[in-house]
Amino acid sequence: xxQLVQSGxxxxxxxxxxxxxxxxxxxxxxxxxxxxxxxxxxQGLEYMGVAYPSAGTTYSEKKFQFRLTLxxxxxxxxxxxxxxxxxxxxxxxxxxxxxxxxxxxxxxWGQGSPVTVSS
Amino acid sequence: xxxxxxxxxxSGSLGQSITISCTGTSSDVGTYNPxxxxxxxxxxxxxxxxxxxxxxxxxxxxxxxxxxxxNTASLTISGLQAEDEAHYYCCLFTGGFSYVFxxxxxxTVL
Numbered sequence: 001x002x003q004l005v006q007s008g009x010x011x012x013x014x015x016x017x018x019x020x021x022x023x024x025x026x027x028x029x030x031x032x033x034x035x036x037x038x039x040x041x042x043q044g045l046e047y048m049g050v051a052y053p054s055a056g057t058t059y060s061e062k063k064f065q066f067r068l069t070l071x072x073x074x075x076x077x078x079x080x081x082x083x084x085x086x087x088x089x090x091x092x093x094x095x096x097x098x099x100x101x102x103x104x105x106x107x108x109w110g111q112g113s114p115v116t117v118s119s
Numbered sequence: 120x121x122x123x124x125x126x127x128x129x130s131g132s133l134g135q136s137i138t139i140s141c142t143g144t145s146s147d148v149g150t151y152n153p154x155x156x157x158x159x160x161x162x163x164x165x166x167x168x169x170x171x172x173x174x175x176x177x178x179x180x181x182x183x184x185x186x187x188x189x190n191t192a193s194l195t196i197s198g199l200q201a202e203d204e205a206h207y208y209c210c211l212f213t214g215g216f217s218y219v220f221x222x223x224x225x226x227t228v229l
Contacts, residue, residue, distance in 0.1 A: 044221070045157075045208050095165070105155045111164055
C-alpha cells in the first residue's frame with residue numbers, strides 16, 4: 001500500500017541544523033509531488049514547501065527560504081528536509097505528504113517527525 | 120498570505136449536523152483556487168477527507184460534505200458520531216507553488 005515513512009525524533013540546540021527524511025513506497029515515486037508541513041505544539045498546520053521528484057526541483061515558502069533545503073533521491077524514493085539555524089520556534093512535528101500533480105490535495109501523510117530545539 | 124480563519128471550536132450532539140467555516144478574502148478563497156479539508160485526531164497525522172466540490176477519497180464517509188460560497192468554504196458533518204471528534208483544517212492552493220492552511224477547528228461531540 002502507499003506509504004510515506006519519516007525519520008525519527010530529533011533534538012537539537014539553537015543554531016544547529018536538522019535533516020529529516022520521507023521515504024515513499026507503494027507507488028511510482030516520480031509520479032507525485034512531496035510536500036512538507038509542520039505543526040508546533042498545540043498549534044495549527046503550517047505549509048513549508050514542495051519537492052517535484054520528476055523534475056528534480058523544489059520550492060520553499062518565503063518564510064523559510066534561506067533556512068530550508070529540500071533534496072530528492074530518486075534511487076531511494078526519499079525526499080530530505082534540511083532546516084538550518086534552528087530556533088526554539090522551530091520545535092514542531094514535521095510532516096511530509098503526497099500530492100498527485102495538480103490535484104491540490106495531500107494524501108496520504110507521513111507519520112510525522114518530532115523536532116525539539118532546546119538548549 | 121495569512122492563515123484562513125476558522126472557528127476555534129464547534130460542538131454538537133450525537134446525530135446532529137455541524138458546519139465549519141473557512142473564511143478568506145476575495146483574493147484567495149473567493150477565487151477559483153481549490154480548497155481541501157483535513158481531519159486530525161490527537162497525536163496522529165492529518166487525513167484528507169474532502170475537496171471543496173464535495174469530492175471525497177474512498178473510505179471517507181458521505182456524512183462529510185463541502186461547499187464554497189464567496190470568500191467562505193464550508194465543511195458539514197451530518198449525523199455526528201463520536202469518532203468525528205477531532206481537529207479539522209481547511210487548506211487553500213494559493214497559486215504558483217504555495218498553500219495556506221486555516222487556523223483549525225476543534226470539533227467536540229456532546
